[in-house]
Amino acid sequence: MTVAAPPRHTADSAVAAAAELAERFAEESVLRDRERRLPVAEVEALSASGLLAITVPVAYGGPGLGAEVLTEVVRLVATGDPNIAQIPHSHYVYVNALVEQGTEEQKSFLLGEVLAGKRFGNAQSEVKSAHVRDHATTLRADPDRPGGWVLDGEKGYATGAYLAHWIPVLAHQGEGGPLAVAWVEREAPGVTVIDDWDGLGQRTTASGTVRLDGVRVAGDRVTPYHLTFERPQVYGAFAQLLHAAIDAGIARAAVREAAAFVTTRSRPYPDALALYDTGGAAGDPLVVQAFGEVELQVRAAEALLAEAGRAVDRARGGLTAATAAEASLAVAAARAATTAASLESSSRLFEVSGTRSALRGLDLDRHWRNARTHTLHDPAAWKVHHLGRFAIDGTPPPNHGQI
Template sequence: MTVELTAAPDAVSTRAAASAVSAAPAPLPTAPAAPNAPTVPERIENDAHAVQTAIRLAAQFAPQAALRDRERRLPWAELDAFVASGLWGITVPREYGGPGVKAGTLAEVIATISAADGSLGQIPQNHFYALEVLRVGGSAAQQRFFYDRVLAGERFGNALAEIGQRDFKRRTRLTRTSAGWHIDGRKFYCTGALYAHWIPTLVVAEEDGREVSYLAFVPRHAKGVTVIDDWDGFGQRVTGSGSVQFEHVEVEPEWVVPFQASFERATTIGPLAQIMHAAIDLGQARGAFAAALDFVREHARPWIDAKVARAADDPLAIVQFGDLAARLRGAEALLRRAGRFVDAAQAAPDEASVAEASIAVAEARAATTTVSLDAGSRLFELAGTAATLDGLGLDRFWRNARTHTLHDPVRWKYHAIGNFYLNGKRPPRHGAL
């Protein structure tokens, strides 16, 4: 039986987009180093429309991806185009005017963009995360307000993580007084905050002698907010994952959404967050695989012992590509399967459905982590020394995958999966599963 890999519907987009390393069109025009006033995006009608739109954008974003990475060109114009397409509003529920696409569709959109440019694929992850926190824990009035903002073209970043301490306690505080509410603190790994109109910020407040967590939606240009472009990781270089400082930043009570309460019951915040991370890694793998195919077909020399004229006819290279393709297809299947579990848990969340969704996503995350790193590394093994030339930028696939897969350790995915099947233990409920 013959299997044509390029015929897979979810791979058509990325093969063309991610392998376009030459014959590049002129770059998108540059934009100022601050979020533009939003323009009303196009309307995405349904799941199929979302995927087709992502395919179109991936083809537009791919040709300049290596240049953006090498010169650290922040993708202002690309993000404006990304938002204008309507894709940043695809998880807004239908009753609020959005298409309310399935979790698997969201994952496919992110994977498609990530294959073209890993940074662009990651930037909206926390935007969608904040929308899920809002869907799960926000009031109807809060949902209406922020969904309307998204459908009007505004984008969310994040200020969730803090560094400098060994524990995971949050120190950014929400203080409530008769004079108003304000936030003080400092965050890092704030992916997307640099480009955002709103920065959803994880804060703690004192309530009845204990600390309670909230997600405060802070306007990007509020007085006392300082966004610092100090991210210098060797991968995902233009995600804007730097620092945000808050100095007595005033917020309205209507902008503060319960966070901790959403993890005290079974919800899909964690699984949805993780399926997006898995999608980013899958996209990195697709991009590396497509680039390897292109380079070996067009540029690589066969090894002398193969006794063939074309590198693509080297029998050992063929085996390596076959192995990598099988791993990639397996990861894609696990991601689609995980999407169905997340959809089911969103429709009827309970202890069992959310645990099953978390484990399905953990399985996908384990597979996509492995294949993204493997594809980025084997690209060079198969393409040879010529592929290491700096101007090609082919190392970005491995660097991006290695950087992003450190978000949370895959070894704990395997532990959660094994403990679930062997001992019937449900995974913990937090944003990392």
């Protein structure tokens, strides 16, 4: 049976498709969280929608949509279920890595896989390393195949790998050599993906372990990684931007669910009934004030997020050290704002909804657990620090993948 290729989107159709999927994903988000049920069918729907291919350049058969559109797509999907929005995060990042550093043959083949609905995962972080940019995993020359490599190592927090078709693995090319990306098929001999993620939030991202035992990698399935940071780049800003979009989606979902709860299930506080003709909890002036404060914070975060997407697109259109720094700072501001907004909205949800909102069966705490877990990905305090340094004396942010 021939499988139909996913649709090729315009900016408007991509946003519309994301909004439609978000509604669908929200329907059983509580059950998936409560039962830790991986969103296998939902991720397949995401592939079938064509949204995983929207950043493939026009030259390689894709629509070539920019960071601003992708940011809104990810944010919308996250309002339905931020776990599903996080799973393809590395997919988009490694599509970007491939476009920047791949050969024509590599781009033609692997981007063709994306256009056919295939998914990239990631095997990047190492749990036992000294810090996030420290890697022990190494590509060693294959003694049996000239030009080939053998890959050994263990990666953690490998979001997307469990449900991927291809796993880009970050490794040193040769003992102590430069960092490279090895493109490994999910089912290749020696690849083991373990669903052992046990976080308090983002429970269904399958962000587990990838073990690589003597995995053979052809020479034409390796792309350089270190070169990305030897010139001005927005590779890091792009990755951070998508994290911010996930947090913004969590924040908006928390506000919406709190509003639905207050208007349908909350009881008014007696003092509000005595002093005002409220007509219910939703008319309590203190509740309305709290909603207004949270809505203001979430709207500000969403505005900074949208501007950050535009800044990344502007920098790509004319990449210099100055435009790259401006994009990184815009994303840093968005990342700090969405971190605060997601944590605040998911916490104050209970303040405005009252005691019964704490019932375990409602699972309203998933918004806070998701926010608290996902916002730990990179410290927001360092985003603020770099913004402060720039504001004081114009010091640009560092040229690496975390900002």
